Amino acid sequence: MKWISFYSKIREWLRFSYAKDYYSASLLNQLIVEDYTYLLEEIKGKEVAIVGAGPSLTSIKEIDADIIISADGATNYLVKKGIIPDIVVTDLDGIEIFPEKSVYVVLAHGDNIDKIQKVKKMKYVIGTCQVMPFGRLKMFGGFTDGDRAVILAKIYGAKKILLYAMDFDSNYIGKFSKPWYDTDVPISWIKREKLKIAKNIVKEALQQSL
Ligand SMILES: Nc1ncnc2c1ncn2[C@@H]1O[C@H](COP(=O)(O)OP(=O)(O)OP(=O)(O)O)[C@@H](O)[C@H]1O
Ligand SMILES: Nc1nc2c(c(=O)[nH]1)N=C(CO)CN2
């Protein structure tokens, strides 16, 4: 599988642990009781807006699309503005508000082991991982929450994909990226690397320059 070798390379580059990625996946798998993957079929033929947590997030007042997918921390801003995402793609380190009807595509990885229990606050959970999937876990591909949302929309047949607050070249991490940020934060080395990877994935998925 293409993504398995991709994740191995990323682990090497960013010094993530395979054992921890696997352990996190096993914790998430234990918490998934029902397979809600079929709910993603709603995406087919629709205009899909994908909302990232870049600094431009706070200038969004409304979103015109059939389906809204928020990437992790962006959910907190959208919900506060009265915009409820249909789907949330999250690795659990940004999201704090859990709308009842949203479908959550959750990634288990080695650095969110202490956050896996957050899925207990979500009703419709689809578990994903970055090791060979097992049990009820899936692998759709992509790396960061934002680009995984784009891949998901592609796989499930979105007619059009619109990007919001996906500020890959920004020198700042958006303030909604993490609950403890109260302003946009100057970008770290690792976040820069993550955003470079995300930008490449999105460019390839959408076959357009960004
Ligand atoms: N400048 C930016 N700052 C933060 N997020 C951005 C930016 N530009 C694009 N994004 C997209 O918004 C998504 C959601 O942001 P968030 O920081 O919550 O994600 P994340 O993937 O969990 O990142 P991290 O690994 O830092 O936890 C990112 O995954 C990324 O794809
Ligand atoms: N182990 C590990 N895996 C990840 C991480 C991370 O910080 N650690 N961040 C991601 C998205 O930004 C995706 N995958």
Ligand SMILES: [Mg+2]
């Ligand atoms: Mg996150």
